[in-house]
Amino acid sequence: MxxxxxxxxxxxxxxxxxxxxxxxxxxxxxxxxxxxxxxxxxxxxxxxxxxxxxxxxxxxxxTQKTHRLPWIQSLYLNFQYGFELIKEKDLFDNTGATDEEIEASKIIKYCAVNESSTGREVIVKIATEKDNILSPLDADKIEAIYEYTKRVKGTGIPYRIINYLPDRLKLNIRIIRDPLVINANGMDITSGKYPVQEALQEFMKELPFNGELRIQDLANKLEAVTGVNLVSVDLAQSCWINAADNDYGDWTTIDVRRIPESGYYKIEDFNGISYEV
Structure with a gap:
């Protein structure tokens, strides 16, 4: 009031x-x-x-009630690489450390926590940033995270940590362009930039970690680009790391929407974009 x-x-x-x-x-x-x-x-x-x-x-x-999903998420986002845990607690000993050192030690920049479909395990998806790009954590850091998990997780609750390379995303898109603004190669005639490619990259950054990619939202993003009159997303496919052999599996078609297995996507290339009048 x-x-x-x-x-x-x-x-x-x-x-x-x-x-x-x-x-x-x-x-x-x-x-x-x-x-x-x-x-x-x-x-x-x-x-x-x-x-x-x-x-x-x-x-x-x-966030503080033990073993709730938000609490588990905060547990990983507050993980500090290179610091010791206080005995019998899930807090780190920051004695003598500066604020900058503490912040730099928090290497998990993204985390999503969910229960498995059976409800018998907790799935923790994590990622860091390298040169402002979402990336998996290095093996030596994962070793420390596994040890940390063993010490702080609840007894009898299995955790599955997913620290994969990004799901690959392949797109076949037809752009109906305004020839006064965008040429046949997708270049903005005035600026020399490639606005559709830039909009796609922006869209990927705007997706929340472990967020749902919706094909309609992607098309809407591209249709807002100056010089783009109409967008047709003819095909969207993704593939992700197969945990059994630690390699990418087959491409599968995205029907309307999909959550990435790794928690995030990376566009394979822009070769599938065509520009028509």
Missing amino acids: SVENYQREMIVAKEANKSLEGLTSTSKTSIWRMMLYIMAYSVEQIAQLFTLHRSEIDTKIS
Whole structure:
């Protein structure tokens, strides 16, 4: 509720109180109106503080209650490579470390946690960043993460950590272009850039980690590009690491939408984009 609403309620209450009938001034600068405004402002500030406090408590409950999925996610995002765990706790000993050193040690930049379809294991997808590109963590770091998992996870709860190279994405797209703006090779005539390719890269960055790729959303993104009149996504396929042999499997067609097995995608190339008039 706004300050004005609180003040109006106070004025209504004042009007209903016969002992305050002498307060009749209609001036906004009258002492009694200013006092009610100050009180209304104070009440509104207190209400905001209570709302903020409730939000913070709700967040703490969801992320700190042991073995809830948000708690497990925070467990991995707060993992510190090269630091010792405090005995019998899931906290690291940061004695003598600077804020910069602590932040640099948090090598897991992305994490998604879900139960398996059977509900018998927890699936943890993780990734880091190299040169601002989502990437899997190196083997030596994964060794430390496995050891960390053994020490902090609940007894009898199996965790499956997925630290794969990105799912590959192959696209066949027809772009109906405005020949006054984009040439037959997809280049913007004025800037010399390739706006459709740039929009595709932007779209991949905008996808949340372990988020659902929707073909319609991709088409909408491209249709918003200046010089693009119409978009037809004729084929979208992906393939991902097969855990059995640690190699990519066969390409499969994406029907409407798909969540990446690794948690993220990488476009194979732009060879499947054609530009028509």
